[in-house]
Amino acid sequence: MNEPDADISxxxxxxxxxxxxxxxxxxxxxxxxxxxxxxxxxxVLEPVLARIGERWGRDRISLAVAYVAGKVAEDxxxxxxxxxxxxxxxxxxxxxxxxNAEDDYHGLGRRMVAAFLRVAGxxxxxxxxxxxxEAFVDAALAEGASVVxxxxxxxxxxxxxxxxxxxxxxxxxxxxxxxxxxxxVFVMRPELVAEVGGDxxxxxxxxxxxxxxxxxxxxxx
Amino acid sequence: MTGLERVGAAxxxxxxxxxxATATLSLYGARLxxxxxxxxxxxxxxxxxxQAAVVxxxxxxxxxxxxxxxxxxxACGAGxxxxxxxxxxxxxxxTLEGFLGGAxxxxxxxxxxxxxARFLDEPGPAYLLESIRLLARDNAGSRPVAAILTxxxxxxxxxxxxxxxxxxxxxxxxxxxxxxxxxxxxxxxxAEACAEAGAMFAAMPVMFAQPKxxxxxxxxxxxxxxxxxxxxxxxxxxxxxxxxxPLGEILALFKELPGIAGFAMDERDDFRRARSVLGxxxxxxxxxxxxxxxxxxPERLRSMVAAVREATADDPRYVFATGAADLPYDTDPGHIDxxxxxxxx
Numbered sequence: 291m292n293e294p295d296a297d298i299s300x301x302x303x304x305x306x307x308x309x310x311x312x313x314x315x316x317x318x319x320x321x322x323x324x325x326x327x328x329x330x331x332x333x334v335l336e337p338v339l340a341r342i343g344e345r346w347g348r349d350r351i352s353l354a355v356a357y358v359a360g361k362v363a364e365d366x367x368x369x370x371x372x373x374x375x376x377x378x379x380x381x382x383x384x385x386x387x388x389x390n391a392e393d394d395y396h397g398l399g400r401r402m403v404a405a406f407l408r409v410a411g412x413x414x415x416x417x418x419x420x421x422x423x424e425a426f427v428d429a430a431l432a433e434g435a436s437v438v439x440x441x442x443x444x445x446x447x448x449x450x451x452x453x454x455x456x457x458x459x460x461x462x463x464x465x466x467x468x469x470x471x472x473x474x475v476f477v478m479r480p481e482l483v484a485e486v487g488g489d490x491x492x493x494x495x496x497x498x499x500x501x502x503x504x505x506x507x508x509x510x511x
Numbered sequence: 512m513t514g515l516e517r518v519g520a521a522x523x524x525x526x527x528x529x530x531x532a533t534a535t536l537s538l539y540g541a542r543l544x545x546x547x548x549x550x551x552x553x554x555x556x557x558x559x560x561x562q563a564a565v566v567x568x569x570x571x572x573x574x575x576x577x578x579x580x581x582x583x584x585x586a587c588g589a590g591x592x593x594x595x596x597x598x599x600x601x602x603x604x605x606t607l608e609g610f611l612g613g614a615x616x617x618x619x620x621x622x623x624x625x626x627x628a629r630f631l632d633e634p635g636p637a638y639l640l641e642s643i644r645l646l647a648r649d650n651a652g653s654r655p656v657a658a659i660l661t662x663x664x665x666x667x668x669x670x671x672x673x674x675x676x677x678x679x680x681x682x683x684x685x686x687x688x689x690x691x692x693x694x695x696x697x698x699x700x701x702a703e704a705c706a707e708a709g710a711m712f713a714a715m716p717v718m719f720a721q722p723k724x725x726x727x728x729x730x731x732x733x734x735x736x737x738x739x740x741x742x743x744x745x746x747x748x749x750x751x752x753x754x755x756x757p758l759g760e761i762l763a764l765f766k767e768l769p770g771i772a773g774f775a776m777d778e779r780d781d782f783r784r785a786r787s788v789l790g791x792x793x794x795x796x797x798x799x800x801x802x803x804x805x806x807x808x809p810e811r812l813r814s815m816v817a818a819v820r821e822a823t824a825d826d827p828r829y830v831f832a833t834g835a836a837d838l839p840y841d842t843d844p845g846h847i848d849x850x851x852x853x854x855x856x
Contacts, residue, residue, distance in 0.1 A: 309681050309726075352726040357677050393594055395602050398673040420592075420602070445802050445839055446597035474755065479806065 303338050306359050307351070314362045319369055327370050335366060335409055343496025356495065360402040363409045384511055385435040386502055387426060389417035392450040396443035399473055402495035403439060410499035423450075423457040430467050436511035437502045439470040440488075448475045448482060455487025468505035472498065514572030514654030518711075521794055522772065524827050530820070532831040532854035533571040534847060535801050537578035537659070538598055539838050540565045549593045552579050553634070555641035562646055566654075568844065569851055573830075574650050576643045576658045576710060578837050582635030583661050584669040587697065596840035604672045611693055625693070627700035636701055640708045647709025655711035657750070660701060662715040663741050664734050666694035680725060680733075687733075695741050706747035712772055714750040720765070723756050730764065739768055748772030750796065753780070755835055762788045777834050778803070778815070782822045794828050799850060801833035805842040809849030816853035 298321055305314040322330040342359050345351045386407055388400055397419050404414045415433050417425060426438045438458070442448035451471055458467050471488035472495075483491045489508070492501040512520075517531035540561025541551040551557045562574055579598045585591050588609025592602035612624055630636060639658070646656045661669055667690040668676035679687045702713050718724055720734045742749055751758075751765055752775040758765075759780040765771070766789050773794030776785060782795055789795075798819045799812060807815075816831070823829035831854035838847065 311682065349723065352723055354677055354681060354725045354729070357674065358681065361678075393592065393597075393600075395592065395600055396673065398677075401674060444597065444600075444836070445805075446594065475802075478755075479803070481806070 299334055299338050302334060302362075303341060306338065306342060306362055307355055309354060309358045311358055311361055311365070314358075315365045315369075318362065318366050322366070322369060327373075330366065331370075331409060331411075335363060339363065339406065339409065339496055343494060346494045346496060356402065357398075360405040360495065363405045367405070367408045383411040383413050384506060385413045385415055385430075385433040386437045386439060387415045387417065387429045387433060387435045388439045388441070389421035389426060390419040391440050391442040391447050392422055392453065393420060394442045394444070394447035394450070394473075395419045396441075396473070399443070399495055400439075400441040403441070403472065403498040406496050407499055407502060410503075412499070412502065423453040426454050427457045427461060427463065427467070431463075436466065436506045436509035437468050437470055439472065439498070439502070442471075442473045442475060445475050445479070445482075448473060448486060451486040451488065459487075466509055468509045470498070470501055470505055513652065515652060517572050518655050518830065521828050521830050524791065526827045529855055530829070530831050531572040532851050533573040533575075534569065534804075534833040534851060535575055535578060535837050536565045536569065536571065536847070537562075537575045537837050538840055539842065539847075542840050543568055548595060548598070552577060552582070552593065552599050553638060555638055555645055558638075558642045559645040559649060563649060566650070569847055571851065572654055573657050573832070574646055574654050576646060576656060576705070577639055578659045579635075579639075580659070580661045580669055580716075582639060583666065583697070583701070584635075586630060586633035586635045587666070587670045589670050598837065601669060601672075604675065605670045607671075610670055611689070625696045627696070630697060630700055631704050636704070639701075640704050643705055643708040643710050651709075656709055658702075658705040658710035658713040658747075660698065660705070660713045660715050662717040662720070662738070663694040663698040664691065664719040664738055665715075665717065666697065667691070668719060676719070677725070680719070680729065691737055695737075698741060699744055699746070702749075703746040710747060712748040712750055713745075714752050714775060716752040716754045718754045721754065721756055722761055722764075727764075735764065735768075742768055742770035745770040750775050750794070753777045753797075753834060759785055759788075766790070773828075773830070775832060775834060782819065782826070782829065786826055791828070794830055795823070795826065796830045796832040797834045798831045798854065799833055800835040801838040802836050804833065804846050804850060805839045807846065809846060812846060812849045813853040816850060820854070 302314055302317050346356050388404055404416050407414050415429055430438050440451045440454055468489040471491050476482055476491045490501050492498045512528045517527040520527040521531055541548050543564035544561040546557045581591055581599045581601050584601050588605030589601045590603030591599045593599050722730050749770050750773045751771050757777040757779045773796055776797035778800045799815050
């Protein structure tokens with residue numbers, strides 16, 4: 291990282307920690323106009339998100355700060371997508387399918403995961419809340435996705451993820467489509483990941499891109 | 512002694528014949544009584560039957576009113592989903608108009624237009640209140656009834672969704688103030704009606720007063736002053752429930768809150784340390800988190816209860832209770848026997 295990148299990273303980090311979203315957006319947009327998409331995403335935002343994610347993983351920052359980080363990431367992606375010169379590589383990366391498990395309506399974690407995946411170059415197909423198992427697998431096949439991410443907050447709904455596992459296996463897609471699971475209940479009960487047939491989980495939304503990367507590799511994507 | 516006497520003794524700082532012990536078996540009553548949840552969470556008589564089955568099977572020292580916070584959200588305009596093995600949840604968040612009626616704009620004053628009687632007559636509050644009346648009648652003189660209410664700082668999250676409430680709290684202070692004022696009116700109206708219906712106290716899971724959720728600065732600057740003001744006007748004793756996170760590290764933030772009769776702790780909390788932070792006054796409740804009872808065998812549960820009993824042996828103001836959410840529907844009844852049996856031994 292060169293000196294200007296380091297300076298803007300520090301300022302961006304401080305703005306996010308203080309929940310100053312407009313200031314964070316302004317810093318990133320100005321840098322984007324000057325240095326372009328790749329430098330902004332990979333050189334500035336990703337390292338800052340990694341730093342925040344590391345602190346979040348150690349319980350050193352609040353959900354609100356992580357939320358602001360997700361919003362800032364979303365704002366930047368929107369800005370990039372709206373640019374007249376287009377954004378090769380941003381929205382054409384590997385596809386990931388996301389959704390909340392059947393009967394689950396807690397979408398905050400899923401939306402944060404979507405934001406961080408997009409920053410990491412994934413094309414996210416977000417199916418929303420209360421998604422049936424067949425819909426996850428249908429979408430993964432239609433979009434060529436190698437990873438399906440299913441979120442649930444409560445234990446009862448997390449158990450519905452097992453039906454997604456069964457649907458993937460029933461169609462013989464276990465080696466091609468990997469199942470990422472997440473949500474508060476998996477942090478409280480890590481053994482639940484295996485119980486519902488998940489191929490992996492991440493403790494925070496910011497750790498999701500690394501998980502999806504690993505699972506995509508395992509799927510041969 | 513009865514459960515009522517044991518809890519009364521704990522409140523007065525006296526040891527009883529044994530520890531008061533309870534588990535949050537609001538949902539579980541439906542399983543014991545064989546009642547579909549779509550009826551159980553709408554029909555007070557069905558709820559009464561379920562809790563009568565809980566009392567007969569497990570004899571808890573405290574019986575709980577419906578643990579179905581989403582019913583409050585419904586009365587604020589949200590749409591619900593009902594499930595086969597879980598309490599109802601919010602399926603469709605409310606609109607601002609639906610929540611505030613004609614006072615939807617930031618800064619608008621809803622106070623004049625809020626009709627408490629009409630709010631309490633909505634299906635959710637009416638069901639909660641009638642359930643409490645029936646439970647209080649059935650358990651009169653034997654065990655207290657605890658209402659479970661949404662903390663006013665959490666109500667907008669329940670009504671509009673976590674992210675919408677975070678967005679408002681962080682980026683739209685005038686609207687946050689409007690919504691908190693509206694939540695205050697609903698909380699006080701419902702708490703007063705619960706007390707009149709026979710609830711001895713009201714437990715509130717609290718999320719949006721936790722630094723882990725919104726950061727310490729916002730908690731201290733906005734939420735603590737707000738809930739202090741609301742709790743000071745509460746018509747019945749309140750139990751500050753840990754929500755889903757341990758309270759120990761942050762307990763000092765809440766120890767001066769008015770109206771708090773006790774703190775319901777997470778199983779990861781250290782009860783000795785909590786007592787040293789809080790001083791001798793408030794009750795401490797907790798022991799094992801309810802949702803985790805299902806996945807632990809009787810021996811493990813007994814050993815966890817033994818550890819908590821040891822940590823609280825000298826503390827007359829301790830009540831054994833399950834923490835976090837309701838016990839899951841599929842929990843083996845033998846696990847509950849092991850848990851409560853160990854707590855009473």
